Amino acid sequence: MKDYIFNIHDVVLLMTAAECLLLSIFQQVLPIRDRNYGRLLTAFLLIVAIASACTLILWNDQFEVAPLFGQVLLPYFLFGALMLKGPAFYLFVSALTQQNMRLQRRHAIHLLPALAVILYLFIFDLSSDDLRRISVAGQGFPARLVDLVWDLSTVVPLAYAVAAVLLLHRYRSELEDEYSHFSTTELDWLNILTYGVLISWGWTLMVHVLAKYTSVETADLLGIADNYVAFILINAFFAYSLSYAHQLLATQPQQSREPSEEEPSESAIDKVRHAMEVEKIYLKKNLNLEQFSSRIELPPKEVSAVINKHFGTNFFEYVNSYRVEAAKALLADPDKANMTVLDVLLESGFNSKSAFHRFFSRLVGMSPTEYRKQELAKHSQE
Known part of the structure; x- marks a missing residue:
C-alpha cells in the first residue's frame, strides 16, 4: 500500500x-x-x-x-x-x-x-x-x-x-x-x-x-x-x-443619498438652519440623515444638497460642529464649572468620549479640559 x-x-x-x-x-x-x-x-x-x-x-x-x-x-x-x-x-x-x-x-x-x-x-x-x-x-x-x-x-x-x-x-x-x-x-x-x-x-x-x-x-x-x-x-x-x-452601519442605496443637482432653495436652507439653531436637533444622539429629513419634512436628497452645496460640508461634520459649539458654551460657563467633561459631551449630543475629544481637539485646537481652563481664567480676570 x-x-x-x-x-x-x-x-x-x-x-x-x-x-x-x-x-x-x-x-x-x-x-x-x-x-x-x-x-x-x-x-x-x-x-x-x-x-x-x-x-x-x-x-x-x-x-x-x-x-x-x-x-x-x-x-x-x-x-x-x-x-x-x-x-x-x-x-x-x-x-x-x-x-x-x-x-x-x-x-x-x-x-x-x-x-x-x-x-x-x-x-x-x-x-x-x-x-x-x-x-x-x-x-x-x-x-x-x-x-x-x-x-x-x-x-x-x-x-x-x-x-x-x-x-x-x-x-x-x-x-x-x-x-x-x-x-x-x-x-x-x-x-x-x-x-x-x-x-x-x-x-x-x-x-x-x-x-x-x-x-x-x-x-x-x-x-x-x-x-x-x-x-x-x-x-x-x-x-x-x-x-x-x-x-456595521448600512448606507442607503446610491440613488437615494446623492444630493440633488439643483441648487437648494432658500426655504430648504431656512428649514435646515432653523432645525439646528432653534430646534437644536443636533442634541439628539445618533442622529442620521433620514431622521433629520423626516423631522423637517424634506427629502434626504434635498437636505444633502443644502448641507453639501450651501454649507460646503457633510452631514457628520455639520451636525458635530454644532455639538462642539454647544460643548464650548458649557465649558466656558462659570456656572457649569462643576459639570464633568462626560456630562458636557452627553448634554451636547455626543455619545462617545473618544469621538468628542477627537472632534473637539480638531475644531478648537485644544482639548476640552484646556479650553475650559482658558475660558474660566478669562472670566476670573474680568
Missing part, C-alpha cells in the same frame, strides 16, 4: 481547504440576519477551498486522482476558483456596507473573467501537465500561452482587492454623509482585513513575477509564505464575521 507523505506546507493548503469547508457549513447554521453577507462569505470560503485543494493536487505528485480529473478537469476547477475569488470578496465587502444588497443580473458581469479563462483553457486544450510546463511526448505548448493564464489568475483578484479598498474609502464618506455618529472600530478592522487581502494578493503577483527570474527553490519559498498568509486571513475573516460584521 502506498503511503501519502505531506510536508508541513502541503498540510497548510490541506488545512485551508478543510477549514474553509467547515466554516462555510458553520456559516449556514448561524442565525439569519437582514443582510446576505453571510451567503457571500460562504461562497468566498468555498471558492478558496476549491482553489487550495486544486493547487495541492496540481503540484503534489503523491496525489493520485483519475486522469480525466487530474489532467483535463482540474485546470477548469483551479482557474475558475482563482478567477472567482476576487469577485466573491468584492461582493462580500459590498454586502457588508450596503443596505439590503442583493445579487442581481447586473452582478453577472463579475463572472466574465472566469468564463473567459475557462474558454481560453478549452480552446487551447491546456492540461495540468501544460500548466506545470511538463512536455508529454514532445508536445508542449508555447510558454506564453501558459504564462498568460497564470498572469490573469494573479492580476484579476488583485484588481478586485484594489476595488474593495476603494469601496471602503467611499463607504466611510457615505457614513459621514448619513450619520452624525458612528463607531470606527468595526470599520477599522474591516479596513485591516481588506488591506491584508490586498497585500496577500499583491504578494501572490510578486511571487509570480519573481518566479520567472529566480531559482525554483526561491520561488517555492515565496509561494509557501503566500499559503500561510491565506490561511491566517481566512481565520481572520470568519472571526470578523462573527464579532463585528453585524455591527
Whole structure:
C-alpha cells in the first residue's frame, strides 16, 4: 500500500481547504440576519477551498486522482476558483456596507473573467501537465500561452482587492454623509482585513513575477509564505464575521443619498438652519440623515444638497460642529464649572468620549479640559 507523505506546507493548503469547508457549513447554521453577507462569505470560503485543494493536487505528485480529473478537469476547477475569488470578496465587502444588497443580473458581469479563462483553457486544450510546463511526448505548448493564464489568475483578484479598498474609502464618506455618529472600530478592522487581502494578493503577483527570474527553490519559498498568509486571513475573516460584521452601519442605496443637482432653495436652507439653531436637533444622539429629513419634512436628497452645496460640508461634520459649539458654551460657563467633561459631551449630543475629544481637539485646537481652563481664567480676570 502506498503511503501519502505531506510536508508541513502541503498540510497548510490541506488545512485551508478543510477549514474553509467547515466554516462555510458553520456559516449556514448561524442565525439569519437582514443582510446576505453571510451567503457571500460562504461562497468566498468555498471558492478558496476549491482553489487550495486544486493547487495541492496540481503540484503534489503523491496525489493520485483519475486522469480525466487530474489532467483535463482540474485546470477548469483551479482557474475558475482563482478567477472567482476576487469577485466573491468584492461582493462580500459590498454586502457588508450596503443596505439590503442583493445579487442581481447586473452582478453577472463579475463572472466574465472566469468564463473567459475557462474558454481560453478549452480552446487551447491546456492540461495540468501544460500548466506545470511538463512536455508529454514532445508536445508542449508555447510558454506564453501558459504564462498568460497564470498572469490573469494573479492580476484579476488583485484588481478586485484594489476595488474593495476603494469601496471602503467611499463607504466611510457615505457614513459621514448619513450619520452624525458612528463607531470606527468595526470599520477599522474591516479596513485591516481588506488591506491584508490586498497585500496577500499583491504578494501572490510578486511571487509570480519573481518566479520567472529566480531559482525554483526561491520561488517555492515565496509561494509557501503566500499559503500561510491565506490561511491566517481566512481565520481572520470568519472571526470578523462573527464579532463585528453585524455591527456595521448600512448606507442607503446610491440613488437615494446623492444630493440633488439643483441648487437648494432658500426655504430648504431656512428649514435646515432653523432645525439646528432653534430646534437644536443636533442634541439628539445618533442622529442620521433620514431622521433629520423626516423631522423637517424634506427629502434626504434635498437636505444633502443644502448641507453639501450651501454649507460646503457633510452631514457628520455639520451636525458635530454644532455639538462642539454647544460643548464650548458649557465649558466656558462659570456656572457649569462643576459639570464633568462626560456630562458636557452627553448634554451636547455626543455619545462617545473618544469621538468628542477627537472632534473637539480638531475644531478648537485644544482639548476640552484646556479650553475650559482658558475660558474660566478669562472670566476670573474680568
